[in-house]
Amino acid sequence: MASIKRDYKSSMFCMLWEKKEELLSLYNATNGTHYTNANDLIINTLRNAIFMGMKNDTSFIFEMSLNLYEHQSTVNPNMPLRDLLYVAQVLQGMIKDENLYGTSLVNIPTPKFVVFYNGMAKQPERQILRLSDAFSKQDEEVNLELIVEVININPGNNEEIVNNCRTLQEYVLYIEKVRKYVAHMSIEEAVERAVNECIEEGILADFLLQNKAEAIAMSIFEYNQEAHMKLVRQEGYDEGYDNGKYKGIVVGKKEDILERFTRGDKARTT
Numbered sequence: 001m002a003s004i005k006r007d008y009k010s011s012m013f014c015m016l017w018e019k020k021e022e023l024l025s026l027y028n029a030t031n032g033t034h035y036t037n038a039n040d041l042i043i044n045t046l047r048n049a050i051f052m053g054m055k056n057d058t059s060f061i062f063e064m065s066l067n068l069y070e071h072q073s074t075v076n077p078n079m080p081l082r083d084l085l086y087v088a089q090v091l092q093g094m095i096k097d098e099n100l101y102g103t104s105l106v107n108i109p110t111p112k113f114v115v116f117y118n119g120m121a122k123q124p125e126r127q128i129l130r131l132s133d134a135f136s137k138q139d140e141e142v143n144l145e146l147i148v149e150v151i152n153i154n155p156g157n158n159e160e161i162v163n164n165c166r167t168l169q170e171y172v173l174y175i176e177k178v179r180k181y182v183a184h185m186s187i188e189e190a191v192e193r194a195v196n197e198c199i200e201e202g203i204l205a206d207f208l209l210q211n212k213a214e215a216i217a218m219s220i221f222e223y224n225q226e227a228h229m230k231l232v233r234q235e236g237y238d239e240g241y242d243n244g245k246y247k248g249i250v251v252g253k254k255e256d257i258l259e260r261f262t263r264g265d266k267a268r269t270t
Helices: 014-015 020-031 079-094 157-163 166-181 189-199 205-210 212-269
Strands: 058-062 065-072 112-117 126-130 147-152
Touching: 014 166, 014 189, 014 212, 020 058, 020 157, 020 166, 058 079, 065 079, 065 189, 079 112, 079 126, 079 166, 166 189, 189 205, 205 212
Parallel strands: 065 112, 112 147
Antiparallel strands: 058 065, 126 147
């Protein structure tokens, strides 16, 4: 698992919302709106940007707002910082023909940052991540802030959002099947069984029929990546625990020696 490489240009989550109609449905579910004209939506997702080789999952302009949607199967507290880099690149492309040194104000769409989380680690139904949480020095006045809303889409969470977007609902059902089967078979077998069952039951059927091989490969990779990150975190915890335990023993021994030396020194002076 340590040598996992990303061989695919996208993820299954990204592919599901490549079409404007699907993306508008996700936007409506997330915001409680009922827009119908998908042609008003402008997709500007980063794809292999030169700067830092960055890619984001989905970004688009709609109703004068710039929406950056990310999907996470692992807990990532650095999303505000990542989104700061993403939005800077997106905006740079949008205003390349504008005069930033002129006397007229350059208008930009209002940004909104959302993460859809469906990892195995237990997380709140909704939470807010702030860029300022990462600041080394916490001042009362914050001069730069970026807020990310994390929406948990695991079963039993945010059901109104999930149920109001059919593709999102079916994606959750698909992931649930994979996790159910992987408990007693290999990930390869679990994914293939889940894909075949979903096609039979009409769950993401059109998408899976058209992209079956790639969907299976991406799901296997994403599951292995999630398991790998979980292993890395556990190894880091164990290493930290062992180091802390060792340091505690060393410090304890030093304090014990110092205390005995001090007692002996006092006895000699009396």
